[in-house]
Amino acid sequence: MSKENSKAEELKKELFYEPKHAAEIISAAEVKKADKFCEDYKAFLNASKTEREAVKYIVAKAQKLGYVPFDRDKKYKAGDKVYYNNRGKSVILAIIGKKPLKDGVRLSAAHIDSPRLDLKQNPLYEDTDMALFKTHYYGGIKKYQWTAIPLSLHGVLIRRDGSKVEVNIGEKEGEPQFVVTDLLPHLGQEQMKRTLADGVRGEELNILIGSRPFNDDKASEKVKLNIMKLLNEKYGIVESDFLSAELEIVPAFKANDIGFDRSFVGSYGQDDRVCAYTAAEAIFALKNPTYTAIAILTDKEEIGSDGNTGLNSSYFKYFVADLAWQQGINYHTVLTNTQCLSADVNAAFDPTFPDVSERKNASYCNKGVVITKYTGRAGKAGTSDASAEYMGKIRNMLDANKVVWQTGELGKVDAGGGGTVAMYLAALDIDVIDLGVPVLSMHAPFEITAKLDVYMAYRAFKVFMEEK
Numbered sequence: 374m375s376k377e378n379s380k381a382e383e384l385k386k387e388l389f390y391e392p393k394h395a396a397e398i399i400s401a402a403e404v405k406k407a408d409k410f411c412e413d414y415k416a417f418l419n420a421s422k423t424e425r426e427a428v429k430y431i432v433a434k435a436q437k438l439g440y441v442p443f444d445r446d447k448k449y450k451a452g453d454k455v456y457y458n459n460r461g462k463s464v465i466l467a468i469i470g471k472k473p474l475k476d477g478v479r480l481s482a483a484h485i486d487s488p489r490l491d492l493k494q495n496p497l498y499e500d501t502d503m504a505l506f507k508t509h510y511y512g513g514i515k516k517y518q519w520t521a522i523p524l525s526l527h528g529v530l531i532r533r534d535g536s537k538v539e540v541n542i543g544e545k546e547g548e549p550q551f552v553v554t555d556l557l558p559h560l561g562q563e564q565m566k567r568t569l570a571d572g573v574r575g576e577e578l579n580i581l582i583g584s585r586p587f588n589d590d591k592a593s594e595k596v597k598l599n600i601m602k603l604l605n606e607k608y609g610i611v612e613s614d615f616l617s618a619e620l621e622i623v624p625a626f627k628a629n630d631i632g633f634d635r636s637f638v639g640s641y642g643q644d645d646r647v648c649a650y651t652a653a654e655a656i657f658a659l660k661n662p663t664y665t666a667i668a669i670l671t672d673k674e675e676i677g678s679d680g681n682t683g684l685n686s687s688y689f690k691y692f693v694a695d696l697a698w699q700q701g702i703n704y705h706t707v708l709t710n711t712q713c714l715s716a717d718v719n720a721a722f723d724p725t726f727p728d729v730s731e732r733k734n735a736s737y738c739n740k741g742v743v744i745t746k747y748t749g750r751a752g753k754a755g756t757s758d759a760s761a762e763y764m765g766k767i768r769n770m771l772d773a774n775k776v777v778w779q780t781g782e783l784g785k786v787d788a789g790g791g792g793t794v795a796m797y798l799a800a801l802d803i804d805v806i807d808l809g810v811p812v813l814s815m816h817a818p819f820e821i822t823a824k825l826d827v828y829m830a831y832r833a834f835k836v837f838m839e840e841k
């Protein structure tokens with residue numbers, strides 16, 4: 374290399390922005406830590422396939438660590454740890470800081486709902502000696518991806534007498550599973566002419582659940598009757614109990630390492646349980662924070678955050694209002710001074726589909742946690758575009774703590790778009806920016822993240838909440 378060249382290389386290093394593979398930046402020991410972290414992460418994914426199961430898992434862990442249910446009438450002191458369980462589908466974790474609440478909160482907000490197939494209100498029917506469930510998909514899915522894969526059933530039913538029964542079947546070794554059937558290619562010629570979006574239609578996402586008749590030749594719908602009898606024996610339910618139920622069909626496969634080098638995690642539901650897990654683990658690792666630290670793990674993001682367990686409801690605002698009231702201050706003072714990481718995934722650059730990304734502004738697997746200044750669609754519609762000042766604060770904080778990070782937009786301009794909960798927090802006058810993990814095959818039944826990015830997300834949430 375000539376002297377002139379090395380000078381240019383040096384100057385480039387000084388002046389250019391070139392995000393690198395995290396493994397080129399961090400130590401081998403830290404790579405090992407990341408791999409170990411993801412072992413527990415996979416266990417969480419396997420135990421938390423729905424928002425309700427994620428809340429249960431998180432609350433159980435919080436209780437072990439000394440978190441107690443939030444009491445509106447109590448006055449909390451620094452170091453106190455509380456959780457607020459919103460209807461079993463969202464949860465807020467909080468540690469009271471040393472600084473007064475009026476100085477604001479260090480907040481993270483992730484979601485624990487994922488795209489899936491919900492059972493319809495009246496789902497059970499029989500056709501040609503087979504029993505099936507009708508479904509209504511939840512969130513943005515490519516419907517064809519949900520056929521011909523093993524599925525499990527999770528959720529709750531409220532029986533006629535008001536009692537509740539929980540369902541979780543198809544996950545454990547030896548349990549039956551379920552499936553949406555698809556046409557064989559030999560007879561799929563007409564179907565293959567449909568567009569990909571239309572390849573499998575909403576009303577074709579029917580779940581196969583049985584085929585043996587109840588043993589009495591006098592009745593009609595004997596297969597359905599036999600299924601109902603089995604369900605009655607196992608869960609004590611009758612058909613009308615489906616009307617007061619939330620039953621979710623999700624992929625039955627388990628989280629696993631992907632790649633010869635085991636560098637990726639493959640699993641259902643990583644959007645956004647990857648950020649939920651890392652944000653929860655970050656607050657669990659906190660000791661006596663300066664600022665009050667709060668992690669929100671919310672429901673309903675995938676369908677627009679509406680509903681009283683989603684962040685477009687007031688449950689978080691009320692929680693802060695109660696905390697503020699205990700300290701004799703206005704809740705809006707707290708919110709105005711609060712800083713938030715909206716913890717959600719971004720689309721990782723996929724070399725097989727490069728056309729939807731713009732390389733200079735895409736996020737990449739293994740280049741660390743991704744900061745997304747704005748999401749939205751078209752001309753930045755439907756987003757909270759974080760300020761330069763707040764972006765500046767966050768990047769400096771990550772650099773100072775050697776957290777590997779990158780920036781990323783959700784695809785090319787006008788290629789599509791999407792949103793996160795950031796806008797609902799911004800609506801409360803909170804400083805907020807999106808930070809999370811790049812994901813391949815987002816919203817597919819099996820999503821891919823890189824272990825180093827997962828670990829960097831955990832580290833980012835932790836240093837953010839540890840601010841002095």
Ligand code: MN
Nearest residue numbers: 644645717718
């Ligand atoms: Mn998400």
Ligand code: MN
Nearest residue numbers: 644645675816
């Ligand atoms: Mn999503």
